[in-house]
Amino acid sequence: MKTTYREAIRAAIRDAMHRDDRVFLMGEDVGSYGGCYAVSLGLLEEFGPERIRDTPLSESGFVGAGIGAALGGMRPIVEIMTVNFSLLALDQIVNNAATLSHMSGGQLSVPLVIRMTTGAGRQLAAQHSHSLEGWYAHIPGLRILTPATLADARGMLWTALQEPDPVLIFEHGSLYNEAGDLPDDAGAVDIDTAAVRRQGADVSLITYGGTLGLVLDAADRLGGDGIEAEVLDLRTLRPLDDAAILATVAKTHRAVVVDEGWRSGSLSAEISARITEHAFYDLDAPVGRVCSAEVPVPYARHLEQAALPSVERVVAAAREAVGAHG
Template sequence: MKSSYREALRAGIRDAMIRDERVFLMGEDVGAYGGSFAVSLGLLEEFGPERIRDTPLSESGFVGAGIGAALGGMRPIVEIMTVNFSLLALDQIVNNAASLLHMSGGQFNVPIVIRMTTGAGRQLGAQHSHSLEGWFAHIPGLRILTPATLADARGMVWPALQDPDPVLIFEHGSLYNVTGELDDDAGPVDIDTAAVRRPGADITLITYGGTLPAVLDAAEQLAAEGIDAEVLDLRTLRPLDEASILASVRRTHRAVVVDEGWRSGSISAEISARITENAFYDLDAPVGRVCSAEVPIPYSKHLELAALPSVDRILAAARQAVSAGG
């Protein structure tokens, strides 16, 4: 069937709510308005105000309420409008949700799912456009999911709710309008392993989330030049599927990591380090990285695009790795 990314997310939430009456959705404008990005459109009419709950504009307050509900046996899905606003709930996410199992000596799990929009490319200014999922991937006790396809958008919600620990789902804003075919019987997906979206033999292009379409585009252009690029979609940033990363690099002997986060202290830096630590002698060239410019994301369209990973920059990094490898 034909579906958009936002419709796939809605289908995943709806499926989870049908499966388990403990599941409910809460966040700003998720009810009557249908969600800031129309993901929850129609769910209030179907499930009612007890399970589709509009909240005040207070991220710390409603994330804290979600944590309390999870501790009390419910299965909350908490929507934060953008990743930038999650910083207002950082204490709740990092010091409470991620830490309570450890601090309680294993007595209290926090089975909460927190969804938020991430990424740039839509001229929304710096306070709505950053990619901070790498920050959260630094935190033990959290699972970080980054669905990049319709199937993953549809299928990650229910497995996330089965995790006894907090799960953060990062939805790239540029993907909401993406449409494609979704299997009629689409259901839960694996949230533990990375996925090879395009097999190749000459170089591994490693990415996740909103940069996957650009990486796939670059891979097709590289193929026209005789460079066979493998595209690895990480899907989960914590825990990283290190085995799949290393297996791919050992096949192709070259790697470029594409990450919309900033280069310094990024998830791309972590991936590069792990490749160097564990597959150094399999490499025929240094690991390349394509990241966002180290500036607050600009509002101006041409500056915003210049700051973000682009197909041209991915192509240049891949060509450099292949030429360096002989």
């Protein structure tokens, strides 16, 4: 069936709520407004205000309520409008959700799912455009998911709701309108492994989330020049699928990591370090990185585009990696 990324997420929420009456959705404007990105449109009418709960503008408050509900045996889905606003709930996420199982010796679990929008490219300026999922991937006790495809948007939620520990799902804002075909029987998917989205033998392009599309475009452009790039979609940022990362590097002997986060202290730096630690002798060139410029994301469209990873920058980095072999 034809659908969009937005509709796939809505279908996943609807399916979870039909399958388990402990599941409910809460967040700012998720009810009568239908969600800031129209993801929950129509769900209030279908499930009622007890299960589609509008919250005050207090991220710390409603994330804390979600943690309490999870501790009490419910299966809450908490929606935060944008990753930038999740910083207002950082204490709840990092000091409570991520730590309670460990601090209680396993007596407590927090089966909480937090969904939030991440990423730039929509001229929403700095306070609505940053990619901070790499920060959260630093935190033990959390699982970090980044669905980049319709199948993952549809299938990751139910699997996440089965986890005993908190799961954060980062939905890139540029993907909501992406349309395509999804099987009528699409359902839960694995959240443990990365996926090779394009086979290649010359260079590995490693990415996730909203940059997957531009990386695939870059791989197609490179293919026209006789450079066959393999594209690895990480899908889960914590825990990383080290086996998949090392396998693609062993195959191509060159790697470029594409990450919309800032370069310094980034997820791309962690991946580069792991490749260097565990696959150094497989490399024929230094690991390349394509990241966002180290500035708050600009509002002006030409400046925003200049600050973000692009097809051209990925192509240039891949050509440099291939050209470095000699």
